Amino acid sequence: MRTHVVDHPLVAHKLTTLRDERTDSPTFRRLSDELVTLLAYEATRDVRTEQVDIRTPVTETTGVRLARPRPLVVPILRAGLGMLEGLVRLLPTAEVGFMGMVRNEDTLEASTYATRMPEDLSGRQVYVVDPMLATGGTLIAAIRELIKRGADDVTAICLLAAPEGVEAMERELAGAPVTVVTAALDERLNDNGYIVPGLGDAGDRMYGVA
């Protein structure tokens, strides 16, 4: 597994406002959307393309377009929904699948309550979006399911990651074709499984309800 922390002043600037507890939900949603687009630029660096012949008004030439099978984008509900638009804007040919996962706040175990994706993901590049890589439980379960369905290249895009979560993913998904792209690798998890310094509960801050 590869981890890529995107080091860019615009990313750092937007992330700082996102972390600030005074940032309201509409601003939080707008910044998440903008941040995921910046992260997606890095995350899609290896998106597959194919060569095409075209004619400009001046001459014939060749270019590229996104290859088939089409990439699949999978937001992890609920908070991943706030990252969907920012990614598909850059990947116009992508299909979108959904995974609904919830973390038990006592045991920190992830469980799946809804899945809507193609059964066969053979040969597909998949982009999973979930804002917070905390213990890693949710992303590990989601990525295992994607690989079970045949996905051969999975990129997880997260706004923030904790070292504990990255280590768990490296351990549990060793050797799997997985890349994590994040805006920051924070200090640690606290006893409640929250990322420190973090930004709090991403779903609550996005949607304003617990």
Ligand code: URA
């Ligand atoms: N989920 C969140 O929304 N925030 C955290 O800090 C950890 C998990």
